[in-house]
Amino acid sequence: MSGDDCDALDRGDSDGQKSDKMFTLKKWNAVAMWSWDVECDTCAICRVQVMDACLRCQGESKKDSYGKQDCVVVWGECNHSFHFCCMSLWVKQNNRCPLCQQEWSIQRMGK
């Protein structure tokens, strides 16, 4: 190592953004995580976390499944939530919420 600090470069004072402050913000890379706003992390039908694709979606064409964000969450009027894929199959057999047995009707869908 020579006596250099890294990346010392000479650049004309073209920025022009003279500021009276000692430190000024130039760029901020902010990181946030999103998750479904659910009470229970796990889908009671397939036993997979709702943040992951349901078992069925994971199974079919593993390689492509991350390309589409189809496997969303659905909330019932009872506020219970499941993978939409899982619930669509469930209601064909039984039109009640698997957790509370109330009649199933969709309150909202995740997007």
Add this chain to the structure above:
Amino acid sequence: MLKDKGQVTFEDKWPNMRPIVLKLLKQEPVTQIEWQDLFGAVHSVCLWDERGPYKLRDALQQDIMMYIKQAQARVLAQREDQALLKAYIAEWGKFFTQCNYLPTPFRQLENSINNISKVTSSSTSNSQKKNNNNNIEDSLVRKLMLDSWNQSIFMDIKQRLQDSAMKLVQAERNGESFDSQLVIGVRESYVNLCSNPVDKLQIYRDNFEAAYMQATEEFYKLKANEHLLTNGVQSYMKYADQRLKEEEARAHRYLEPGSGSVAALTQCCEKVLIGEHLPTLLAESAPLIKAGETEKLQLMFRLLDRVPEGVTPILRDLEAHIVSAGLADMVASADIITTDSEKYVERLLDLFKTFSSLVKDAFMDDPRFLTARDKAYKCVVNDTTVFKLELPSSALIRGSKGTAPESKCPELLANYCDMLLRKTPLSKRLTSEQIESRLRDVLLVLKYIENKDVFMRYHKAHLTRRLILDSSADSEKEEDMVEWLREVGMPADYVNKLARMFQDIKVSEDLNTQFRGETTRHDAINIKILNAGAWARGSERVTVSLPLELEDYIPEVEEFYKKKHSGRKLQWYHHMSNGTITFANSVGRFDLDVTTFQMAVLFAWNQRPLEKISYENARLATELPDPELRRTLWSLVAFPKLKRQLLCYEPAVQNPKDFAENTTFWVNQEFALIKNGKPQRRGKINLIGRLQLSTERSQLEDNHSIVQLRILRTQEAIIKILKMRKRITNTALQSELVEILKNMFLPSKKMIKEQLEWLIEHKYMRRDDEDINTFIYMA
């Protein structure tokens, strides 16, 4: 004609027949008339003389015997071996030819005798069958001829014949040449002589083959010991190899083809030349392996592979060599490799290449040797003598009472992989092809790692940093690597998560473009909104009081996101976020790449640029938890690459733990970047270092969670197996379990046992009442 009946007798006809028979036996020319007369005479005798056929047969036999006696006398007149063989072969040749002619005129005789015996004895289905086809091989007269030869001449002189033939073979072994046709002729006579229809090779096998084998065995019993004593083992191996080839070729010459004799002889030679000297030969294996004598090993392998269990000890020697040489190498270079993951992986690969070429050159990549190499290399890779990863042994972990230390290899391998994929001096130095081939090397070593889950954890952490800091050297290679990990059998849910991370980055870029498109006020912000499930499951967030410049963006981003999506909640991960700030002092203006925590600390001086701020006040201003604040301040007062630090402080301490509440900090107004020993007025420096992915506390818990995850995976796998099998023995369960888990980690016997007990205790399963080593699933 009727009057003639009864008057044609054997005695009438024989005097005319006999000279013709004798001519035929002696191979003298017979006219067509004589030949036809003989046919006619045989016919008449058989037709008119009731006792004719038997008399005819007996007379014929007498003459045949007489002829044979004369031949025998001619053969035995020869004193010398070669002459004896020559005479015998010649006599036999003539006689054997006649065996094909003489029976022809006597076909009527055969029919008659067969018919009579058919009447007298009712159980001769064999001869009945033979009667119907005129196959010369089945002929009675022919059998008579061959049996007579066998009983007289052969029985008397076979020992001399064999001895003479074997003497010739022996002479050939000793380098003398002779007419090989002599031995071949004797063998052929043995083969043709046999009239046993079930086993035509019986005489040959019982006599010639047995004598040949015995002579060979005796010869080499003597020679092998002699050679070993005078010339030593290594020379002996060459000798044995050469002799085995020679004897095989000789056997093809002298032994009957298609009789299995050649294989039997080869086996006999292998026994005498190799099998009986096995311990002596095997004693050479370890030293030869150690010395890398590939040519000699090749020879040894070729020899010992011929005898049962000959190769197994060499496999053991190879394995022992790889383990000890590999570990010795690692210990010898411990100083370098424990601190430099590039050097470490290079050493490991060098070893692999060395051992692989040994297996290739010495053992022709024989699958058994490749397996031994793999087994031994696995020991080297997973060894814990040079350095180890201490996994916690905590009573807190459900159902576990501690774990053994594991190899640090996966961690170093992941670090090396990061150096190749990140913008680093290493990755800049290498071409794209070189990087690819080195990544392939990483995958190769990974194959041998038992605790792959540790690699996965580190690899994912490195990838997270590269994606968030946008520091990948080549994004295409990044995605290739994900697919390669899939190809080498990394668990699908893990690989899918990595793939999902790339997808998230692309989605975030689009989102960012839209957000910044709305107003120019957003030019300074770059947002990444990522799937918590793929990126940060279980990681803890850190609270921080953001500088106002940053804080203002938060509601705007959240508002914007809500319009795009529904049913989602956002959590800010400020310990991961970062940025660039400009620092202006009396020397100049500098761009600093910093973490958001560093930003929060530095911005505290904006209101009071020249003041000293105590540790306590810094905490009040930033609201950072103690460990994070100490770490952040330390990175600003003692950044390794800087000659002049950004912050000054007093009193001096050795490490961040020693900052006191009243330690004071102030901005270094003399701060500058130094180039060629001179302070610069402009410049850019990255102060981020290693981006923090979780809190200090949860980092300590990282290894803890590896163990927890293993316990969970083991329990899941046990339940999965039991669900499928309903009942299963302990042994079968263990092997199925290892099969399921091997791409993540190797479950220890102890851990499996603990988890079985836990599952039994919690009524997921039970032991069979009859057999405590069988488990039964309880739904």
